[in-house]
Amino acid sequence: AQSVTQLDSQVPVFEEAPVELRCNYSSSVSVYLFWYVQYPNQGLQLLLKYLSGSTLVKGINGFEAEFNKSQTSFHLRKPSVHISDTAEYFCAVSDRYSTLTFGKGTMLLVSP
Amino acid sequence: GAVVSQHPSRVICKSGTSVKIECRSLDFQATTMFWYRQFPKQSLMLMATSNEGSKATYEQGVEKDKFLINHASLTLSTLTVTSAHPEDSSFYICSAISGTTDTQYFGPGTRLTVL
Numbered sequence: 001a002q003s004v005t006q007l008d009s010q011v012p013v014f015e016e017a018p019v020e021l022r023c024n025y026s027s028s029v030s031v032y033l034f035w036y037v038q039y040p041n042q043g044l045q046l047l048l049k050y051l052s053g054s055t056l057v058k059g060i061n062g063f064e065a066e067f068n069k070s071q072t073s074f075h076l077r078k079p080s081v082h083i084s085d086t087a088e089y090f091c092a093v094s095d096r097y098s099t100l101t102f103g104k105g106t107m108l109l110v111s112p
Numbered sequence: 113g114a115v116v117s118q119h120p121s122r123v124i125c126k127s128g129t130s131v132k133i134e135c136r137s138l139d140f141q142a143t144t145m146f147w148y149r150q151f152p153k154q155s156l157m158l159m160a161t162s163n164e165g166s167k168a169t170y171e172q173g174v175e176k177d178k179f180l181i182n183h184a185s186l187t188l189s190t191l192t193v194t195s196a197h198p199e200d201s202s203f204y205i206c207s208a209i210s211g212t213t214d215t216q217y218f219g220p221g222t223r224l225t226v227l
Binding site: 090 | 118146153154155156157158161205215217218219220223
């Protein structure tokens with residue numbers, strides 16, 4: 001069985017400040033890891049994914065995440081956020097490429 | 113990029129009626145589609161996996177007779193909520209896997225409100 005823990009339900013941050021959204025997972029097998037963003041009343045958009053290879057993954061909109069196997073983490077980072085980054089962010093894990101298990105989400109609130 | 117559409121985007125219905133939600137992959141073929149349900153301020157919960165030409169696989173606790181899924185073609189899957197009740201009110205999201213890119217793309221969601 002797999003699970004995903006997003007430690008923060010809400011992260012407030014000022015515009016142009018750096019941000020880190022935390023994600024920890026548990027799985028008994030090799031994992032694939034994902035971060036998705038959801039804007040209000042919309043579906044999910046893939047930010048980035050880790051399948052194998054380099055542990056530092058770069059995604060869209062200036063986001064990046066680092067896979068840390070020893071700490072079972074896949075934290076999402078952005079060095080400078082914009083107002084438009086305000087959204088819900090979901091971390092997800094899969095033991096094969098298709099079926100995803102999602103975390104509860106972290107609401108990123110960017111204020112001027 | 114690959115696009116997945118859902119129709120309708122919003123639907124309000126009376127208790128006891130049935131509602132059909134369509135999920136289409138617009139520019140790619142999807143042998144596998146997924147249906148999720150999302151309650152307010154909560155995560156997505158997988159309801160079922162829909163495979164073209166075969167019966168859907170439902171997650172534990174999801175009533176297959178209540179949530180009918182049909183994957184009639186490589187670009188269309190439908191979810192029918194039968195005899196809807198207020199507790200079925202939710203945000204339903206579908207996703208589709210592109211066989212070419214092996215990536216899961218999500219639809220924009222359908223907001224169902226049952227009165």
